[in-house]
Amino acid sequence: xxxxxxxxxWLCSQETVFSRNSDGSPGQILGTAKDINHRxxxxxxxxxxxxxxxxxxxxxxxxHQSLDLQTILNTTVxxxxxxxxxxxxIVYRFEKxxxxxxxxxxxxxxxxxxxxxxxxxxxxxxxxVNNYGQGRIQVVEDVxxxxxxxxxxxxxxxxxxxxNLVLPITQGISFGGC
Numbered sequence: 001x002x003x004x005x006x007x008x009x010w011l012c013s014q015e016t017v018f019s020r021n022s023d024g025s026p027g028q029i030l031g032t033a034k035d036i037n038h039r040x041x042x043x044x045x046x047x048x049x050x051x052x053x054x055x056x057x058x059x060x061x062x063x064h065q066s067l068d069l070q071t072i073l074n075t076t077v078x079x080x081x082x083x084x085x086x087x088x089x090i091v092y093r094f095e096k097x098x099x100x101x102x103x104x105x106x107x108x109x110x111x112x113x114x115x116x117x118x119x120x121x122x123x124x125x126x127x128x129v130n131n132y133g134q135g136r137i138q139v140v141e142d143v144x145x146x147x148x149x150x151x152x153x154x155x156x157x158x159x160x161x162x163x164n165l166v167l168p169i170t171q172g173i174s175f176g177g178c
Contacts, residue, residue: 001033009035009037010036011033011034011035012036014031015031016029016031017029055083059072059075062075070104073103077104078106088106090104090114091104101117101119102115119155137166138164140164141163143156143163144157
């Protein structure tokens with residue numbers, strides 16, 4: 001049902017017919033409705049948690065099936081892209097000078113691949129390297145309105161990025177100041 005403020009909500013309703021008209025149609029009806037938005041939200045959270053668990057299980061299974069890191073990463077980005085229903089998922093590998101290369105990619109058919117592209121992010125080392133070195137996860141729902149540094153917004157826009165999720169993978173990397 002749509003509320004007066006325009007928001008949609010889930011209701012559970014129950015009606016009881018107390019009398020009928022001469023033609024058999026309901027005459028007097030008593031009904032109740034209960035807002036069950038919280039229950040629906042909880043159900044959705046449980047569903048998403050199950051999906052995440054399935055994704056992790058599939059990734060773990062594929063890791064056990066192959067010892068080849070490239071195969072593992074390729075199947076992982078494909079599974080994550082499908083799970084998140086996104087246009088692109090990449091693994092970006094940093095070099096010592098903080099430039100980097102798109103090492104692995106899963107991309108939708110209507111998008112240009114950037115696999116193998118070397119990217120130099122002029123903002124990264126100054127603003128983000130220490131945070132990501134400490135495991136920072138960043139979610140940006142809209143790069144144009146998120147308040148990111150302009151150089152970072154420009155970089156993301158150049159690659160058609162409208163929203164961004166960054167999960168650092170740190171192994172054997174020394175971060176200055178961490």
